[in-house]
Amino acid sequence: MDFLRAASLDDALATKAQRPDIAPIAGGTDLMVAINFDHIRPSGLLDLTSVPELADWSESGGVIRIGAGVPYARIISELGEHLPGLAMASRTVASPQIRNRGTVGGNLATASPSGDAHPALLACAAEVELASVRGTRRLPVAEFFTGVKRSAAEPDELITAVHLARATGPQQFAKVGTRNAMVISVCAFSVALHPDRAEVGTGLGSAAPTPRRAVEAEEFLAGELTSRGMWTDPRPLPETVVTRFGELVAAAAAPIDDVRGTASYRRHALGVLARRTVGWTWDEYSTGRQTCA
Amino acid sequence: MSAHVNAPSRAPQDLSESITGGVGESPSRPDGNLKVRGDYAYSSDLWAEDMLWGATLRSPHPYARIAGIDVGQALAYPGVYAVLTHEDVPGDNRYGLKIVDQPVLAEDVVRFRGEAVALVAADHPETARRAVELIAVDYEVLDPVTDPKRAAHDGTLPKLHPESGRENNLVRYQPVVRGRQDVSADVVVSGTYTLGMQDQAFLGPESGLAIPAEDGGVELYLSTQDLHSDRKQTARALGLPPDKVRLTMSGVGGAFGGREDLSIQAHVCMLAMHTGKPVKMMYDREESFYGHVHRHPAEMYFEHGATREGKLVYLKARMYFDGGAYASKTPVVVGNATTLGTGPYEVPNVDIAGWGVYTNNPPCGAMRGLGAVQPAFAYEAQMDKLASALDMDPVELRQRNAVDQGSVLHTGQKLDYPAPVGELIERARNLPMPPERDPAAEPDIRDLPGGAANTTHGEDVARGVGYAAIIKNVSYAEGADDYSTARVSLQAVGGEAVAMVHTAAAEVGQGLVTVQQQIARTELGVERVNIHPNDTSVGDSGSSSASRQTYITGGAVKTACEAVRETLFERATARLGHAVPDLTIVDGKLVSDSHGVLADVVDILGDEVIECTREYHHRPTYPLDPETGQSELVHVQHAFSVHRAVVDVDTQLGLVKVVALDCVQDVGKSVNPDAIVGQIQGGAVQGMGLAVMEEIQVSDGLIRNPSFTDYLIPTILDTPPMKVDIIERGDPHAPYGVRGVGEPPTISAGPAVLAAIRAATGLDLTHAPAGPEHITGTAH
Structure with missing residues (x-):
């Protein structure tokens, strides 16, 4: 197995074009596990940690571009205010050591239904930036996931960044695991209020073959808030609305029974998480006061 | 300490650092800082020049007949030095802790997913793994026996160990009955409780290094809980006398019962002896889950009767333990569960029965608290249920029924x-x-x-x-002769009296190293006590299990120290020309209450070494009556x-x-x-x-x-x-x-x-x- 280190993005893209079967590596938190378990044996590793174009985040016109090599630890410490949902999700990743190495870019590359960042990216309508020697394109994250651990990235493409609009309203992320740290999600849910466009975003993790949105729940809640005039005149969210939102989120899930949990538990827990998180976001929106997290 | 010519670097562990403090003090572990710094050498760090790597082919099926094994392709793979099957086991292809029922390498049948079928030695671990994949095994897959209750009672199921001579798939059935069996009670509560299979989850995977010796034997460096038990079983498989199989403890990364059975021991020695080269084996985490026994899952029906005042009247319990494919410690689990099944409570009328069975599930054996963990979940749930039925404080209920000194347990044993x-x-x-x-x-x-x-x-x-x-x-219980051996020496080194304690008792993280040093310091009155690396050049210490080492090996070290002290006093008497009563050693000096300081220990020792080896046996225990479970002293x-x-x-x-x-x-x-x-x-x-x-x-x-x-x-x-x-x-x-x-x-x-x-x-x-x-x- 070769080990190649790219010094620049051009260098990395040229290598990926020549050797599409090579595995890019940043934090290696998924990849090295797969290699250690002998699940995959790529012909080589392409180390991206020295590529300057991937190493930072920047903001332009209210949109934040997070380079694929930015570790979770920096998202938590530097972007908590701009991207609270993604920061909360980042905080649930593994342990401090792994958050220092692991990246959202890597999370996307694995494209696991249980990737912690994905629900928050979905709720924020993030876009994935993909690059190759052929050029650069941006894809809505909901279109990026195509199957269990499969994505729309072409063999010669590298994930170079994600783009997210700076939060205009409260966001929440919650994840159920069987222990209080270092755990793959049994299920996860993220919700974001977008008052600038009177929309609601959601994201479900470990709930279907791919991370997915609960579109009906989003439209239901946004519709209720709009029809009741609550975006501009926030009042307590009616219990019926919260309940219905939870039901629609649970209904959007297509979970399976597996070693981490039953489908029945996942559907139940997603409903609970949806009700609670929407309550917290609305509480914050209507009072201006952030709770916990 | 004898250095082996071919001793691998970084092993055995150097724990000779002396500590301070005697019995009752809290010296810190000599390996503590090393472990925190990441400098400690575990058995997975063993290394020898020119060594090969071993790998194991394991059965993908829980139950299958082996129609044939073709090793040709694997053997032809570049870098491969050996591919071994059951035909290459030099000695008896059977091992086991209590019942010798497990093949070193599977013969005509595999009884669990993960059973070892063949071995490879190669010049690189990856090469060894690739070669393992090239071994072609022709399996005829059979329907596995997976339900422990049916395994106990259903005679229509296949018998997994027909040679056992026991009914169905039983490993052990044990009833314990005492008092009347026809009693009724004011309040009765019952329940069926189940326990999943727990893993010891030690962090250091199974690993070891075998080096062929010039005398036709083998040196094995490894982590284990019981060097002598491993040696006995490994020597049998290798067809060697035990003294040709010499084991030295290397750094142990946790054990908790999971290192009582053989894992790599016989395999790595076979590969080393076959190739004439040092061979290392190390499981990865997934293989480790297949490569060691787990805690027995259990299904337990418990029924308690009590008076309205909350005094227990009777207990009826039925417990099933799934031992998986091989017996391992299943007999002990059944013995412990049935003899401890009342919990720490006095129950006048008891009817307990326990079944330990063979199935095609993963083998289960020792794990911390074996056989006592399972019923505790049942009887304690029952105590709360009973308290609720009686509308009584659960703490109060427990106190009313708690045993005390003088209580007679349901086995008939008086505390x-x-x-x-x-x-x-x-x-x-x-x-x-x-x-x-x-x-x-x-x-x-x-x-x-x-x-x-x-x-x-x-x-x-x-x-x-x-x-x-x-x-x-x-x-150990039920009549086992439980003992440990300690060799203690005392000599003058650089003008200071230095003691050396040598046992085979495994330090698995529990703190035995400091315990042995503390005892020697207390008994011999000297500052410096070194611990000799654990190996099989000293007598048996038994296993680091059953919460026994401080008691048994501590007893052996104490007894050996007393013998060394006696010898020293005899020499002092000869030197002084008269007997002195009430001699003690304080800070390296011989002291008597009546005569004060008499001499320095170093002067009495001169150039000589006093060395004594002693065994400590605890008082005898007795087996359970197979029908009634009664025993004068089972524990x-x-x-x-x-x-x-x-x-x-x-x-x-x-x-x-x-x-x-x-x-x-x-x-x-x-x-x-x-x-x-x-x-x-x-x-x-x-x-x-x-x-x-x-x-x-x-x-x-x-x-x-x-x-x-x-x-x-x-x-x-x-x-x-x-x-x-x-x-x-x-x-x-x-x-x-x-x-x-x-x-x-x-x-x-x-x-x-x-x-x-x-x-x-x-x-x-x-x-x-x-x-x-x-x-x-x-x-x-």
Whole structure:
């Protein structure tokens, strides 16, 4: 197995074009596990940690571009205010050591239904930036996931960044695991209020073959808030609305029974998480006061 | 210390660093700093020049007939030095701890998924693994036996070990009956309780290095719990006399019972002897799940009758233990479970029966608290259920029935040593409680169930408190001649008297190294005590299991030290020309009350070395009557602990945060108080893990979660503050009055946590671990 280190993005893209079967590596938190378990044996590793174009985040016109090599630890410490949902999700990743190495870019590359960042990216309508020697394109994250651990990235493409609009309203992320740290999600849910466009975003993790949105729940809640005039005149969210939102989120899930949990538990827990998180976001929106997290 | 010519670098572990402190003090472990710094050499770090790597082909089927094995392609693979099958086992192709029933390499049948079928040695670990994949095995797949109850009773199932001569797939059936069998009671409660399969989850995988010796034997460096048991079984497989198989302990990364059976031992020696080269084997985590035994899962029916005043009248219990494909410690599990099944309570009328069976599930054997952990979940759940039926405080109910010194257990054994269970319960109740959660205050989510995963901000969080009191036997039982051997020497080195203690007793993290040094310092009155590396050049010490080493090997070190001291006194008498009464050694000087300081120990020693080797045997125990389970003294000692757990449960999501897990334990005599606190806290976390998350999920004989990604053990964020209250009620039969410490907290912690979750939720929760699905009723 070769080990190649790219010094620049051009260098990395040229290598990926020549050797599409090579595995890019940043934090290696998924990849090295797969290699250690002998699940995959790529012909080589392409180390991206020295590529300057991937190493930072920047903001332009209210949109934040997070380079694929930015570790979770920096998202938590530097972007908590701009991207609270993604920061909360980042905080649930593994342990401090792994958050220092692991990246959202890597999370996307694995494209696991249980990737912690994905629900928050979905709720924020993030876009994935993909690059190759052929050029650069941006894809809505909901279109990026195509199957269990499969994505729309072409063999010669590298994930170079994600783009997210700076939060205009409260966001929440919650994840159920069987222990209080270092755990793959049994299920996860993220919700974001977008008052600038009177929309609601959601994201479900470990709930279907791919991370997915609960579109009906989003439209239901946004519709209720709009029809009741609550975006501009926030009042307590009616219990019926919260309940219905939870039901629609649970209904959007297509979970399976597996070693981490039953489908029945996942559907139940997603409903609970949806009700609670929407309550917290609305509480914050209507009072201006952030709770916990 | 004898250096082997071919000794690998970084082994054996250098633990010769002397410590300070005698019995009752708390010297720190000599390996502690090394481990924290990451400098400690484990057996997985073993290395020899020019060594080969071994790998194991394992059965993918729980039950299959082997029609043929073709090793041709594997043998032709570049870099491969050997491919061995059962035909290459030089000696007897059978091993086993209690019953010799397991092939070193499978012959015509495989009985569990993961059974070793063939071995490869190659010049690189990856090459060895690739070659393993090239071995072609022709399997005829059979329907596996997976239901332990049917395995016990259903004669239509295939017999997995027809040679056993026992009925159906029984490994052991043991009843224990006492008192009347036709009694009734005012109040009766019953329940069926189940326990999942727990893994020892030691962090250091199975590993070792074998080096062929010039005399036709083999040197094996490894991590194990019992060097001599390994040697006996390995020598038998290799067809060598035991003295040709020399074992040296290397750094052990945890054990908890999982290193009592053979894993790499015979395999790596076969490869080394076949190739004439040093060979190293090291399992990865997934292979480790297949390569060692686990805790027996159990199904237990318990029925208690009591008077309206809360005095127990009778207990009826039926327990099934799934031993998996080979016997391992199944007979001991059945013996412990049936003899300890009443818990630490007096029950006048008892009818207990236990079945241990063969199935095609993963083999189960020793794990911390074996055979005592399972019934504790049942009898403690029953005590709470009974208290509820009687409308009585569960702590009060336990106290009313607690055993004490003089109590007669259902085996007929009279407790002729302190058994302060009532006192332990009382002290547990009186420990300060953690502060209540203030619902008005802004919570820190890290303190709530789910923690930083942000699942609740206090919604639906309920608190519960639960107690558990337990009983465990210490040391080998049922008539086993349990002993240990110690060789102690004393000599003058650089003008200072230096003692050396040499035993084969395994330091597996429990703190035996300091215990041995503390005892020698106390008995010999010298500052410097070195510990010789563990190896088989000294006599048997038995296994580091059953909470026995401080008692048994401690007893051997004490006895050997006394012999060394006696010899020194004789020499002093000869030197002084007259006998002196009441001689002692203080700070390296011979002292008598009547004559004061008489001489320096170094002067008496001169150039000579005093060396004594002694065995320590505990008082004899006796087997159980096979029909009635009666025995004059089945266990040499019992140990008791009480846990109180406080939990917060998110009742909607079924997530649990253990808030406090406090323990009261009688240790007889604290040899190293700090180490005891460590043992109790570590044991409690392991028990808590079994209550809330640890389960090897097996379906159709296959392990579904053979990784630390999906077999979850508690992290530090799951670990609550743990107060430990130690009391010392010495056992007059034991050296210094010690009582085994290591296992009881593992047994009491789990049932206490489960009781607290029941108290918080009002649910029955009859399965351990109780996961989110059980608490939310979404298991199916």
